[in-house]
Amino acid sequence: MKAVPMIDARLAVAALAATFVSLPANASPELARSKNCVACHHAERRMIGPPWNAIALRYADNANAAQLLSAKVVAGGSGNWGQMPMPPQANLSPDEVDALVRYILSYK
Ligand code: HEC
Numbered sequence: 549m550k551a552v553p554m555i556d557a558r559l560a561v562a563a564l565a566a567t568f569v570s571l572p573a574n575a576s577p578e579l580a581r582s583k584n585c586v587a588c589h590h591a592e593r594r595m596i597g598p599p600w601n602a603i604a605l606r607y608a609d610n611a612n613a614a615q616l617l618s619a620k621v622v623a624g625g626s627g628n629w630g631q632m633p634m635p636p637q638a639n640l641s642p643d644e645v646d647a648l649v650r651y652i653l654s655y656k
Pocket of ligand 1: 580584586587628632633640
Protein backbone atom coordinates (compact mmCIF):
# COMPACT_ATOMS: atom_id res chain seq x y z
CA MET A 549 0.00 0.00 0.00
CA LYS A 550 2.97 2.31 0.36
CA ALA A 551 3.27 2.83 -3.38
CA VAL A 552 -0.13 4.48 -3.82
CA PRO A 553 0.66 7.91 -2.36
CA MET A 554 3.84 8.02 -4.47
CA ILE A 555 1.85 7.54 -7.67
CA ASP A 556 -0.65 10.18 -6.61
CA ALA A 557 2.13 12.66 -5.97
CA ARG A 558 3.70 12.01 -9.33
CA LEU A 559 0.38 12.42 -11.10
CA ALA A 560 -0.22 15.68 -9.29
CA VAL A 561 3.18 17.00 -10.33
CA ALA A 562 2.60 15.95 -13.91
CA ALA A 563 -0.81 17.64 -13.98
CA LEU A 564 0.65 20.82 -12.52
CA ALA A 565 3.49 20.83 -15.03
CA ALA A 566 1.05 20.36 -17.89
CA THR A 567 -0.94 23.38 -16.69
CA PHE A 568 2.12 25.57 -16.58
CA VAL A 569 3.35 24.44 -19.97
CA SER A 570 0.06 24.77 -21.80
CA LEU A 571 -1.26 28.05 -20.38
CA PRO A 572 1.13 30.85 -21.42
CA ALA A 573 1.83 29.45 -24.89
CA ASN A 574 -1.47 30.30 -26.52
CA ALA A 575 -3.85 31.76 -24.00
CA SER A 576 -2.73 35.37 -24.14
CA PRO A 577 -2.73 36.17 -27.86
CA GLU A 578 -6.14 34.58 -28.01
CA LEU A 579 -7.22 36.53 -24.97
CA ALA A 580 -6.03 39.78 -26.53
CA ARG A 581 -8.09 38.93 -29.59
CA SER A 582 -11.19 37.85 -27.69
CA LYS A 583 -11.06 40.92 -25.43
CA ASN A 584 -10.69 43.16 -28.45
CA CYS A 585 -7.33 44.65 -27.44
CA VAL A 586 -6.28 43.97 -31.02
CA ALA A 587 -8.80 46.52 -32.29
CA CYS A 588 -6.34 49.19 -31.13
CA HIS A 589 -3.08 47.32 -30.54
CA HIS A 590 -0.76 45.39 -32.84
CA ALA A 591 2.34 43.54 -31.66
CA GLU A 592 4.79 45.61 -33.72
CA ARG A 593 2.90 48.40 -35.46
CA ARG A 594 1.36 51.48 -33.95
CA MET A 595 -2.39 51.58 -34.49
CA ILE A 596 -4.70 53.61 -32.27
CA GLY A 597 -2.67 52.45 -29.31
CA PRO A 598 1.08 51.77 -28.98
CA PRO A 599 2.43 48.38 -30.17
CA TRP A 600 3.11 45.68 -27.57
CA ASN A 601 6.84 45.68 -28.28
CA ALA A 602 7.13 49.43 -27.64
CA ILE A 603 5.26 49.07 -24.35
CA ALA A 604 7.48 46.17 -23.29
CA LEU A 605 10.60 48.16 -24.19
CA ARG A 606 9.52 51.28 -22.33
CA TYR A 607 8.81 49.36 -19.13
CA ALA A 608 11.69 46.88 -19.42
CA ASP A 609 13.60 48.43 -16.50
CA ASN A 610 10.56 49.21 -14.39
CA ALA A 611 10.19 46.79 -11.50
CA ASN A 612 6.57 47.85 -11.05
CA ALA A 613 5.65 47.49 -14.70
CA ALA A 614 3.14 44.68 -14.19
CA GLN A 615 1.26 46.56 -11.47
CA LEU A 616 1.32 49.87 -13.32
CA LEU A 617 0.08 48.42 -16.56
CA SER A 618 -2.57 46.25 -14.92
CA ALA A 619 -4.04 49.33 -13.28
CA LYS A 620 -3.89 51.20 -16.57
CA VAL A 621 -5.63 48.44 -18.50
CA VAL A 622 -8.48 48.35 -16.00
CA ALA A 623 -8.89 52.10 -15.54
CA GLY A 624 -7.87 53.33 -18.99
CA GLY A 625 -6.20 56.73 -19.38
CA SER A 626 -4.18 58.88 -21.72
CA GLY A 627 -1.05 60.97 -21.96
CA ASN A 628 1.65 58.31 -21.82
CA TRP A 629 1.75 57.74 -25.57
CA GLY A 630 -0.20 60.68 -26.93
CA GLN A 631 -3.54 62.32 -26.52
CA MET A 632 -5.62 59.39 -27.71
CA PRO A 633 -7.21 57.89 -24.60
CA MET A 634 -7.43 54.21 -23.84
CA PRO A 635 -10.93 53.42 -22.63
CA PRO A 636 -11.25 51.42 -19.39
CA GLN A 637 -11.37 47.70 -20.13
CA ALA A 638 -14.25 46.28 -18.12
CA ASN A 639 -15.19 42.60 -18.09
CA LEU A 640 -11.66 41.43 -17.36
CA SER A 641 -10.98 39.20 -14.38
CA PRO A 642 -7.79 39.90 -12.41
CA ASP A 643 -6.34 36.70 -13.90
CA GLU A 644 -7.07 37.89 -17.41
CA VAL A 645 -5.50 41.29 -16.77
CA ASP A 646 -2.47 39.55 -15.34
CA ALA A 647 -2.15 37.21 -18.32
CA LEU A 648 -2.51 40.08 -20.82
CA VAL A 649 0.08 42.26 -19.10
CA ARG A 650 2.57 39.40 -18.84
CA TYR A 651 2.00 38.66 -22.51
CA ILE A 652 2.60 42.31 -23.49
CA LEU A 653 5.74 42.59 -21.36
CA SER A 654 7.12 39.43 -22.97
CA TYR A 655 7.55 41.35 -26.25
CA LYS A 656 10.83 43.00 -25.31
C1 HEC B 1 -10.16 51.85 -28.21
C2 HEC B 1 -8.77 51.54 -28.36
C3 HEC B 1 -8.07 50.64 -27.34
C4 HEC B 1 -8.44 49.38 -26.90
C5 HEC B 1 -9.69 48.58 -27.25
C6 HEC B 1 -7.38 48.94 -26.01
N1 HEC B 1 -6.41 49.90 -25.91
FE1 HEC B 1 -4.72 49.78 -24.79
N2 HEC B 1 -4.22 51.70 -25.33
C7 HEC B 1 -4.95 52.50 -26.21
C8 HEC B 1 -4.33 53.82 -26.29
C9 HEC B 1 -4.81 54.98 -27.14
C10 HEC B 1 -3.22 53.78 -25.42
C11 HEC B 1 -2.24 54.91 -25.08
C12 HEC B 1 -2.72 55.60 -23.81
C13 HEC B 1 -1.79 56.66 -23.32
O1 HEC B 1 -1.22 57.41 -24.10
O2 HEC B 1 -1.60 56.76 -22.07
C14 HEC B 1 -3.17 52.42 -24.85
C15 HEC B 1 -2.20 51.98 -23.95
C16 HEC B 1 -2.10 50.70 -23.46
C17 HEC B 1 -1.05 50.22 -22.61
C18 HEC B 1 0.16 51.04 -22.13
C19 HEC B 1 -0.25 51.90 -20.96
C20 HEC B 1 0.80 52.85 -20.47
O3 HEC B 1 0.50 53.60 -19.55
O4 HEC B 1 1.93 52.87 -20.99
C21 HEC B 1 -1.33 48.90 -22.33
C22 HEC B 1 -0.52 47.96 -21.44
C23 HEC B 1 -2.56 48.57 -23.01
N3 HEC B 1 -2.99 49.67 -23.69
C24 HEC B 1 -3.15 47.33 -22.97
C25 HEC B 1 -4.41 47.05 -23.53
C26 HEC B 1 -5.10 45.78 -23.35
C27 HEC B 1 -4.56 44.59 -22.59
C28 HEC B 1 -6.29 45.89 -24.02
C29 HEC B 1 -7.42 44.86 -24.11
C30 HEC B 1 -7.97 44.38 -22.87
C31 HEC B 1 -6.33 47.22 -24.62
N4 HEC B 1 -5.17 47.88 -24.29
C32 HEC B 1 -7.37 47.71 -25.37
C33 HEC B 1 -6.08 52.13 -26.90
C34 HEC B 1 -6.80 50.95 -26.71
